[in-house]
Amino acid sequence: MIGKDERPAIRGGYAIVLTPFCADGKVDYAELEKQLRFISESAITGVVICGSTGEFTYLSREETREMMRFSKKIVGGKKKFICGATAANCHETKELLKFIEDLGADGALTAPPYYFPLGDDDVLDFYTEIASAPGELPIIAYNIPQCTSGVSLKVYKELLKLPRIKGLKNSGGNVLQIMQQIAIRNDTRRDFAVLTGSDESIYPLVNSGADGSFTAIGFLYPELIAAIYANLDNEKGLAVQETVVKLAQLAGSLPYPLGYRLLGEASGRMNFGRYLQAVSEKRMAGFLKVKEQMRDILLKSGWEDAR
Numbered sequence: 617m618i619g620k621d622e623r624p625a626i627r628g629g630y631a632i633v634l635t636p637f638c639a640d641g642k643v644d645y646a647e648l649e650k651q652l653r654f655i656s657e658s659a660i661t662g663v664v665i666c667g668s669t670g671e672f673t674y675l676s677r678e679e680t681r682e683m684m685r686f687s688k689k690i691v692g693g694k695k696k697f698i699c700g701a702t703a704a705n706c707h708e709t710k711e712l713l714k715f716i717e718d719l720g721a722d723g724a725l726t727a728p729p730y731y732f733p734l735g736d737d738d739v740l741d742f743y744t745e746i747a748s749a750p751g752e753l754p755i756i757a758y759n760i761p762q763c764t765s766g767v768s769l770k771v772y773k774e775l776l777k778l779p780r781i782k783g784l785k786n787s788g789g790n791v792l793q794i795m796q797q798i799a800i801r802n803d804t805r806r807d808f809a810v811l812t813g814s815d816e817s818i819y820p821l822v823n824s825g826a827d828g829s830f831t832a833i834g835f836l837y838p839e840l841i842a843a844i845y846a847n848l849d850n851e852k853g854l855a856v857q858e859t860v861v862k863l864a865q866l867a868g869s870l871p872y873p874l875g876y877r878l879l880g881e882a883s884g885r886m887n888f889g890r891y892l893q894a895v896s897e898k899r900m901a902g903f904l905k906v907k908e909q910m911r912d913i914l915l916k917s918g919w920e921d922a923r
Contacts, residue, residue: 624809626723626756626783627827628661629818629845630698631835632669633687634877637890643675643683644889651835651886652690659842660834662696663687664725668760668787669832669873672700673730674892677708681715688719698830702727702758706742710749717753725785725830727758734765740774747780754782756830760813761788772797776805783809785830791817798825815864818844819857832873833860836880840919859917866910870903871895878903882910 633655636647655663665687666672666680675683684699691697699716701724703709709726716724726746728739743757757775759767766788767775775781786794794812801808802825812821815833818841822828834841840860847853867875871893880886895903 622807624783624807624827625754626696626698626809626811629828629834629838629841630662630664630696630811630830631655631658631660631838631841632664632667632830632832633835634832634873634880634886634888635666635670635672635675635683636886636888637892639890641674641890641892643679645686647887647889648683648686649690652687654885655835655838656691656694658838659846660695660838661828662698662722663691663835664698664700664830666700667725667830668700668702668727668763669835669876670700671873671892672702680712684716684719684721688721692720696722698723698725698756700725701755702764703729704731705729706745709742710746713746713749713753713755714751717751721753723754723756723782725756725758727760727763728765728767730764736768736771739765739767740771743771743775743778743781747778752780755780756809756811757781757784758813759784759786759788769793769796769800773800776801776808782807783811783827785811785813787813789814791821794821794826795824815841816857816861818860819848819853823848832867832876833864833879836876836886837863837883837914837919859913859919862913863910866906866913870906874903875906878907879910882907883914 636644638644699721701712728742798810809827812829815831818829843856844853867879877888
């Protein structure tokens, strides 16, 4: 089996970049640059541009590519740089993978095509197809069943046989499944990264053999996530994880990804601008009360600034 005795190249805490929007719905590049320069000086391992919390589905093909080009100029060489390569069909995914490889990214995060439901055989055929396409860009498979067809354990076992698939980000929220994936990986292919997409589970899963995390709070408050990794063997790490759990629960109580946008703004350092989904004034007033609860947690825990 390939790479049985190697450590995964992709490990540690990665930040999912949230996209700020102007009033006209276009990307706010001035705000994005400010956020990317901040994250570049943080202790986080790497960044993921155009991921789910980055609302890539709201961007045109050219907007997606421009965001990647822009972000690479700022972050490249300072942090590991991963790009989201999820599309509605296999052909578009392969085009995006080629663009990302030509850009010089360190890898691509790719979920199965969305909208139409896919079975296990369809998901496996998709990953086999993109993994055998020309190019050497590392691909991280992506299990996010709340948004598209999931990656089952049956498919996962087959992914371990594809050399170009270098890991799996699991955002399904099923800790038992992730523990099973770790055990299977340990027996077959140790160079394959098992990553959690949940901020709430970093401390227990990394202590149990997971290789890292791709999460939104890693971008909003990178020092919080870095503090967990720096204290995996002591109570401080657990205490920080508990703070992250409280913040993530509040963010998750609101429409996704609005909850994470408000969480980032709770410190006063970020401004994500216009939210592109429709929200009534009455509902937004209630959401802003939750934002104040987020700020209270940050203040009481000493992470209001998270620098």
